[in-house]
Amino acid sequence: MPPLILASTSPRRRSLLAEYGYQFEVIPADVEEIAPPHLTPGEITLWNARTKAAAVAAHHPAALVLGVDTLVAFEGEVFGKPVDLDAAFAMVSRLNGRTHEVFSGVFLIHGASARQRSFVEITRVHFRTLDPGALRSYLQRIGPLDKAGAYAAQDDRGELIDRVEGSFTNVIGLPMEALRDALLAFP
Helix, strand or coil: CCCEEECCCCHHHHHHHHHCCCCCEECCCCCCCCCCCCCCHHHHHHHHHHHHHHHHHCCCCCCEEEEEEEEEEECCEEECCCCCHHHHHHHHHHHCCCEEEEEEEEEEEECCCCEEEEEEEEEEEEECCCCHHHHHHHHHHHCHHHCHHHCCHHHCCCCCEEEEECCHHHHHCCCHHHHHHHHCCCC
């Protein structure tokens, strides 16, 4: 496999890749993420993942570049990263006691060979019902401002998440099971 570059600043994605034994370099993409209302959540994540990967691949054609974007969708609304704690509280309050989907778009590109692979992973997440005080305490503990949907699956400890249908690592921000299969296409 060519050298792997993660086009992301996400510490959770770095941790997952390292935990699964991948050797990689981190080169963040300097691009703006978008969320046009005419695109579905899956299309938004794939668009952003492709944009990130292509920006980095343009400068590193010999590497295999991994771009990823994750968002939360609930009742037709897309929840990205909250801008402040009030927005984070509003997000988790809307999701409180309900079920939502986590979408991750994953895009792999090897510039030298012009080979690409992409996919979208969807996981359903069921939240427990917490009172407003417990929600605020949770947010203070996890630091939600860099997390889609304003929660942290990797630090949840069973507080907010009741159960997950699908890839748990997808909820953290990188669906490792599907990524492993996609990486096998780049010997």
